[in-house]
Amino acid sequence: MNMNQTAQHSRNTRSGVSYVYVSYVTSNAGYIAVIDPTTDEIIKRITTGRNPTAMCLNPSGDKLFVADGLGNVVLVYSTDDFRPLGGIPVGNKPVAILIEPSGKRGYVANYGEPSVTVFDPINLKVIGSVPLKNYGMPFAIACNEKSPYVYIACKGIPPFEDFTTMIIINSDEYLLLTIKGPVFDQTHNPLTVHPNGDKLVDIGNIGFIAYVVTGNIIENTISLLDNTVSGVYLDNGLLFCTMREERDFLKLFRNLDIDENYNITYDDYKEIPSYKDQDKIRTSPSQKYIGVTFQPGNSPLGGLQIIDADNLSSRFVELASIGDLAFFSDTKAYVGGFNHVTPFDLATARPLPPIVIGTTYFRVKNVISGYSNQTS
Template identity: 25%
Template structure:
């Protein structure tokens, strides 16, 4: 989501489509992004970054022209990425490379690598120099310094397993790690202590934190959203809203507070192969859609 330009960036395996949210019309396509995962627009710099999971690169693109400007190498299978306001750096989390690639967006150069000791998924920054990132295979959150790139802490998310999405309540210092075993684990972002766990839907991938309602919202592939409300610093309750099957990726417009998810209609899965032993269901052509949620 680029709130300043009112644009939504949508990943499509080998390309990124861009939608103007004022008209709901597609305004451009950024091609040649094999295995695209994450998309990060940086309006102040007039460019953005796209992670290409199959090419092990990041595409740099122009926000106005929606054209590639070049690329940078990353670790294996770059996935989620973020910009940290404190250091000004961009951090790319390499899922198969167990690392983070560090980019200076002013010079467009790779300036470092962080060995994470596990397969990273989503990360968040606290605005004070700390980066938090879920490790999917070790069931941990690793914390490192945004400037020195030194790993400071490793916190277990047990009883959560397979954490993917991660959100941060900066005001209350709470991390929300959403996990594959249908749990959201709430941790103290200062100590790493698990303070609560709540049930969420199946097939979760993403989570956002709404500053106005002070609620975390997870996107569950089963076709639901789980809204997590805080009754106290250690007590949380949930509400469930229907979405659509496969709607696992989520972003929020910080201005309107609307949520956006994408999915499609699904057919049978293709036959398993040695390269893809657990194939995903096929997508019915022409059924891609964006879901928009408001209050």
């Protein structure tokens, strides 16, 4: 799978199924609800720190990593029996966590420090830290199994601009080069990588595409990427981009690329009818479906748009409460609400009975299922 939020790999646990993990907080504690997708029932509640700000699974799926934004630690759990395996100290206010595709290194964006913690997800030890000084605050991470880099999006601390930094995966020299330009919306991940692993698409008010050649960054802008917020680049060469809140369409490129002469090329470009106030974008494990959520804005309700990536047909379902989005399979997705999660039958675009996580004092945060090489 390529670098996008839905680069997911199903894993069989000892009980024979994979799970959906939902982080939530109460007035004084954080928890993870483990949902069995075969029954849509909560089979386990894990107490985890005070404020679970981000979650991820490692590529083999045998460990769940949860960043605690108040404790400044990553808590690790076995996905076989949900027992705690240990904790990894990180920097101040961790907001994003990712394990690179080989499973040998993990990365945590410390928004309050600012720095990136690099750790060993096998032995659960800190390897080092990438200090960003006072240049910018890291908030999103992305990678690709074909790329030698992990990319970190950073919100610039004035007078510095927003930028993306690249960390070499298999080296003790972490900080390499920076790409400047776009103004990021730090509530979304603006990074996605070409399926070949050699190009980064930097999405923002001004969109960039870039790659490294003999230690130098080859980069250029293309106006068709302007006003984009987030995106997923599929293995078949399709790049779907969400738009700023006032736009009611998605941007679609085929084979967006850049050559060593700084020339940007693409085979096709389309604008797909959509809705305003676009939020999350994900794909199903085989990339058959694209899912886009919408926050309540110009209409009373938000909802979920399900797009067939083969024929670009789409369906929209209104929902009263919208949060995170995760695909469990090519037939089922889960959308977080305020204190519940709604399963979706993808074949019919039909919402199934909601799974209540708790009372009005519970607040759902993140929903994940399977490995991903892009943070939410």
